[in-house]
Amino acid sequence: MICRTRTVNVVGVPLDLGVAKLGVDMGPTALRYAGIFEALTFAGLSFVDAGDLPVANNFALDRLPAPERQAAKRAEIARVSENLGGHVFAAASRGELPLTFGGDHSTSIGAIAGVAKARGRLGLIWIDAHADSNTPETSPSGNIHGMPLAVSLGHGYPELVSCLGFSPKVRPEDVAIVGAKDVDPGELAFLKSQGVALYSTFDLDRLGLARVLDEAVSRVTAETDAVYVSFDADVMDARIAPGTGITTRGGLSYREIACLCATLGERVELAGLDVIEVNPLMDKRNQTAELCVELAMSLLGVKWTDYERKYLRANRPEEEAIEED
Numbered sequence: 423m424i425c426r427t428r429t430v431n432v433v434g435v436p437l438d439l440g441v442a443k444l445g446v447d448m449g450p451t452a453l454r455y456a457g458i459f460e461a462l463t464f465a466g467l468s469f470v471d472a473g474d475l476p477v478a479n480n481f482a483l484d485r486l487p488a489p490e491r492q493a494a495k496r497a498e499i500a501r502v503s504e505n506l507g508g509h510v511f512a513a514a515s516r517g518e519l520p521l522t523f524g525g526d527h528s529t530s531i532g533a534i535a536g537v538a539k540a541r542g543r544l545g546l547i548w549i550d551a552h553a554d555s556n557t558p559e560t561s562p563s564g565n566i567h568g569m570p571l572a573v574s575l576g577h578g579y580p581e582l583v584s585c586l587g588f589s590p591k592v593r594p595e596d597v598a599i600v601g602a603k604d605v606d607p608g609e610l611a612f613l614k615s616q617g618v619a620l621y622s623t624f625d626l627d628r629l630g631l632a633r634v635l636d637e638a639v640s641r642v643t644a645e646t647d648a649v650y651v652s653f654d655a656d657v658m659d660a661r662i663a664p665g666t667g668i669t670t671r672g673g674l675s676y677r678e679i680a681c682l683c684a685t686l687g688e689r690v691e692l693a694g695l696d697v698i699e700v701n702p703l704m705d706k707r708n709q710t711a712e713l714c715v716e717l718a719m720s721l722l723g724v725k726w727t728d729y730e731r732k733y734l735r736a737n738r739p740e741e742e743a744i745e746e747d
């Protein structure tokens with residue numbers, strides 16, 4: 423939920439240097455077109471549109487020879503993370519709620535750094551089909567978007583770990599991953615050794631959403647000063663959210679993710695939120711971005727009453743029925 427007097431500070435980060443697939447840099451534009459500002463206005467929340475932060479062009483860096491290419495991309499991700507961290511820190515310090523639109527998941531490195539610096543000990547709920555907890559030693563692909571949680575815990579490339587000059591940003595006992603279904607063996611070993619809580623899609627099925635959220639919420643609120651949510655669009659099933667980099671079968675259904683976000687929105691006052699990995703090139707008629715806007719509003723604690731649903735329908739006159747399980 424959000425304190426009604428708090429201003430939402432929306433910032434876009436068109437960052438695609440942490441992935442191999444192109445298109446996720448257009449995520450912030452897709453989320454704006456999907457009506458985030460209309461939705462915030464409708465909900466009676468004040469907001470600032472901070473625009474998009476500058477990010478180097480992937481094509482230009484791709485023309486570099488292979489050894490230099492990865493180092494150049496990493497250096498740019500580090501620069502963007504510092505810049506975003508500074509922006510988010512300033513917003514959070516003014517009492518605003520930073521809402522960061524990615525971009526691939528390496529965007530979260532700077533966003534989490536900024537909120538942690540402003541708000542103190544941070545609880546973190548990581549909603550994602552993946553654990554994003556690889557280190558350079560364990561990563562099968564070398565892609566940075568598979569590393570941001572490890573980086574926030576203080577493990578990985580020093581230029582990323584040192585974002586905003588302190589580390590770690592979060593402690594393992596204050597972190598819960600929810601919705602993971604594709605975790606690498608090296609990540610699993612790392613998370614176990616750290617003591618991070620991981621709730622897979624199987625846990626959601628076996629234990630039920632209510633129990634998983636009870637445990638996750640009590641964990642991230644027990645000893646912390648504030649709570650941050652990182653939301654990766656790929657946690658959802660490909661049939662309802664095709665517009666993301668790595669689509670998965672067996673991801674969360676509409677009802678599961680809607681219930682999860684509404685429950686979190688009712689129970690937790692957020693210090694910051696990011697919406698990540700929306701890729702319009704993979705999407706159908708921007709449905710993934712529209713769904714993410716709806717879910718972001720739920721996470722902010724805005725209840726979708728019938729009247730508010732009418733608003734959504736009014737903005738999607740040609741909406742087709744989306745196939746559910």
Ligand SMILES: [Mn+2]
Nearest residue numbers: 527550554654
């Ligand atoms: Mn992710």
